[in-house]
Amino acid sequence: xxxxxxxxxxxxxxxxxxxxxxxxxxxxxxxxxxxxxxxxxxxxxxxxxxxxxxxxxxxxxxxxxxxxxxxxxxxxxxxxxxxxxxxxxxxxxxxxxxxxxxxxxxxxxxxxxxxxxxxxxxxxxxxxxxxxxxxxxxxxxxxxxxxxxxxxxxxxxxxxxxxxxxxxxxxxxxxxxxxxxxxxxxxxxxxxxxxxxxxxxxxxxxxxxxxxxxxxxxxxxxxxxxxxxxxxxxxxxxxxxxxxxxxxxxxxxxxxxxxxxxxxxxxxxxxxxxxxxxxxxxxxxxxxxxxxxxxxxxxxxxxxxxxxxxxxxxxxxxxxxxxxxxxxxxxxxxxxxxxxxxxxxxxxxxxxxxxxxxxxxxxxxxxxx
Amino acid sequence: xxxxxxxxxxxxxxxxxxxxxxxxxxxxxxxxxxxxxxxxxxxxxxxxxxxxxxxxxxxxxxxxxxxxxxxxxxxxxxxxxxxxxxxxxxxxxxxxxxxxxxxxxxxxxxxxxxxxxxxxxxxxxxxxxxxxxxxxxxxxxxxxxxxxxxxxxxxxxxxxxxxxxxxxxxxxxxxxxxxxxxxxxxxxxxxx
Numbered sequence: 345x346x347x348x349x350x351x352x353x354x355x356x357x358x359x360x361x362x363x364x365x366x367x368x369x370x371x372x373x374x375x376x377x378x379x380x381x382x383x384x385x386x387x388x389x390x391x392x393x394x395x396x397x398x399x400x401x402x403x404x405x406x407x408x409x410x411x412x413x414x415x416x417x418x419x420x421x422x423x424x425x426x427x428x429x430x431x432x433x434x435x436x437x438x439x440x441x442x443x444x445x446x447x448x449x450x451x452x453x454x455x456x457x458x459x460x461x462x463x464x465x466x467x468x469x470x471x472x473x474x475x476x477x478x479x480x481x482x483x484x485x486x487x488x489x490x491x492x493x494x495x496x497x498x499x500x501x502x503x504x505x506x507x508x509x510x511x512x513x514x515x516x517x518x519x520x521x522x523x524x525x526x527x528x529x530x531x532x533x534x535x536x537x538x539x540x541x542x543x544x545x546x547x548x549x550x551x552x553x554x555x556x557x558x559x560x561x562x563x564x565x566x567x568x569x570x571x572x573x574x575x576x577x578x579x580x581x582x583x584x585x586x587x588x589x590x591x592x593x594x595x596x597x598x599x600x601x602x603x604x605x606x607x608x609x610x611x612x613x614x615x616x617x618x619x620x621x622x623x624x625x626x627x628x629x630x631x632x633x634x635x636x637x638x639x640x641x642x643x644x645x646x647x648x649x650x651x652x653x654x655x656x657x658x659x660x661x662x663x664x665x666x667x668x669x670x671x672x673x674x675x676x677x678x679x680x681x682x683x684x685x686x687x688x689x690x691x692x693x694x695x696x697x698x699x700x701x702x703x704x705x706x707x708x709x710x711x712x713x
Numbered sequence: 714x715x716x717x718x719x720x721x722x723x724x725x726x727x728x729x730x731x732x733x734x735x736x737x738x739x740x741x742x743x744x745x746x747x748x749x750x751x752x753x754x755x756x757x758x759x760x761x762x763x764x765x766x767x768x769x770x771x772x773x774x775x776x777x778x779x780x781x782x783x784x785x786x787x788x789x790x791x792x793x794x795x796x797x798x799x800x801x802x803x804x805x806x807x808x809x810x811x812x813x814x815x816x817x818x819x820x821x822x823x824x825x826x827x828x829x830x831x832x833x834x835x836x837x838x839x840x841x842x843x844x845x846x847x848x849x850x851x852x853x854x855x856x857x858x859x860x861x862x863x864x865x866x867x868x869x870x871x872x873x874x875x876x877x878x879x880x881x882x883x884x885x886x887x888x889x890x891x892x893x894x895x896x897x898x899x900x901x902x903x904x905x
Contacts, residue, residue, distance in 0.1 A: 355885050356878065358862040389892065392834035393857035396751075397744050405760040409742050409767045413726065413734055416771045692830040 345372045350379045354386050360675070360682040373676055384672045391686065649688055650707040653696060656680075663705045668712075669696040719782040727774055741783070742767070745790050748854045751842050752794055762797065766790050781868070787859050788869045791851070798847075829896060841891035849884035856881055 350372045354363070363369055363383065373380050401409075657663045660679060675685045690696050690709060697710035714722070714736050722740075725733035745766050749759035766789050770777070777785050829837075842850055855861050855869060867877035 352882070355882065356863050388829060388831075388834050389838065390857065391831060392838045395831070395835045396838065397747055397858045397860065399743060399747060401743055401746050401763070402756070402760060405746065405763055406738070406742065408764045409738055410731075410735060412764075412767045412771050413729065413731070416768065419772075689831065692832050 345369065347372075347376060347379055350376065351382055354379070354383055360387060360390060360685075363676065364678040364681070370678065380673075380676055383676055387672055387675070387682075387685070391689075647691075647709060650696065650709070653688055654698075654705060654707045657698070657707075658705070663698065666699050667697070668710070669698055669707070671696070723777070723782050737782075738767075741786055744859050745786065747858050748787070748790055749794065751839075751854050751858065752847070752850060753797065754843070758797070762790070762793050765793060769793075781865060783859070783861065784865050784868045787855060787861060787865075788871075790859075791855070791869055794851070829899075833899075837892055837895045841888055841895065844891055845884070845887055848880070849887050852880050852884035853888055856884075 345368050350369060353366065353369055357363065363373070373383060400406075653669065654663075657669075662674075662679070671680065671685050671688055674680045675682065680688070688696075693711060694709040695712050697708050699706050699708055714732060717725075717733075717736070719737060719740060722733045722737050726737060742763060746759055746763040749762045750756060753759055753762075766786060769789050770786060842853065845853065852866070855866050856863070861869060863877055863881055864874060866881060867874045870877060870880070872880070
């Protein structure tokens with residue numbers, strides 16, 4: 345291959361990576377400095393065009409283009425034949441009617457359900473009518489946890505939303521069994537060292553401020569009475585309900601923010617992933633890293649790509665004398681691909697510089713000479 | 714979505730998939746806009762024409778069944794640009810016969826190339842595009858901004874592959890000359 349053919353191939357290549365895949369061209373480039381020079385110029389020029397091509401559109405244009413499918417479908421529907429219009433109008437009117445009928449039915453069902461539903465409908469309390477006969481109207485406000493409040497001796501009462509109903513002995517037995525199981529489970533968790541409060545935190549974090557919550561208060565009565573009572577306030581239970589909720593939600597916010605930052609910086613993620621395991625797991629600080637590379641802390645923080653490049657050079661046995669690193673040269677020699685070349689490009693005015701302190705190599709950003 | 718071909722995205726977009734449409738927008742909108750902007754130097758006109766391209770492809774969706782979506786989009790863009798030039802009247806419609814340009818073997822020293830900053834190169838290209846003849850500018854924009862390969866360029870321009878190669882080479886020689894002049898001038902300014 346001569347220089348003319350080489351230049352033509354370079355100009356006509358679709359992707360810069362085609363250079364390394366063409367053995368003949370690679371061989372020619374290795375031997376010809378003029379063509380290498382031309383390739384470097386070509387790469388710079390293509391990078392420049394790529395920058396131009398990726399310049400963002402004005403927001404208004406972007407909005408209009410994204411709305412094109414909607415605009416065209418509106419045009420199409422406006423231009424459809426008369427019978428299609430009538431059919432679509434009929435369907436849309438039917439849809440409204442169906443929606444209205446469903447809404448009314450749903451509303452009615454909800455009212456019936458809310459007004460008619462009692463635990464007495466449970467099949468365990470069958471026949472419900474028999475149980476309801478035994479209901480005793482409360483004469484004092486509900487949710488009173490005073491044990492002196494008179495209760496029927498032979499029945500278990502569940503009080504909720506202004507009504508009280510009895511539970512038959514079979515259901516009571518089942519509830520007691522469930523309660524015992526819950527106690528056993530909690531005891532088991534406590535033994536295993538699981539922080540039960542953590543679950544409580546999670547449950548608390550789902551609280552809706554201002555909402556009244558209920559809990560089964562199984563200790564309300566020594567005689568085994570189960571009462572539906574408002575959850576004990578924080579002061580009573582000694583738990584910091586709302587503070588904890590805020591703390592938990594703040595923690596989750598922080599995590600979400602972290603996740604967003606990580607998601608928005610895939611390059612950074614990649615860099616962190618490729619960091620030496622010791623640096624990640626042993627919690628090496630930035631200043632320690634800076635010390636180990638014998639460069640200023642600011643320089644290490646400023647561009648984490650330096651660590652990646654150094655690691656790459658070391659793994660390929662390219663760490664030699666001090667000096668500027670020519671990424672174009674690494675690309676032409678086939679060590680890196682075009683995307684790496686672009687990703688690792690040093691900020692304008694700077695170049696990557698391989699330096700050594702003692703025997704330890706480091707990569708820093710240095711002003712171009 | 715990220716790894717899907719434009720043609721696959723197009724099929725999904727036709728079924729009302731807004732994400733697929735958005736991805737197509739990300740792939741082509743900026744390139745189409747820059748193609749018009751560099752050829753007309755009128756941001757409003759470029760914006761209108763870009764929207765028109767996307768409206769046209771969606772309105773004429775039945776016309777695209779196979780082949781390259783990119784080629785189809787840029788053929789529409791190229792036709793719209795020629796229409797615009799015709800409408801403007803004062804501009805000459807690009808001639809099919811290219812003037813000869815002798816390859817002067819433009820060479821810039823390696824140190825000079827290395828010294829060119831990325832942003833500086835963007836500015837040089839922008840300035841040189843203005844000084845190119847319209848057919849050359851269109852060729853350069855279609856290949857380097859739109860990202861068409863030479864066979865795709867041939868398809869868009871509706872010319873044989875050989876002719877397409879000649880046109881791109883002609884445009885490149887002219888661009889290289891202009892860029893070389895810019896770079897040498899900059900070098901001279903620095904030395905002074």
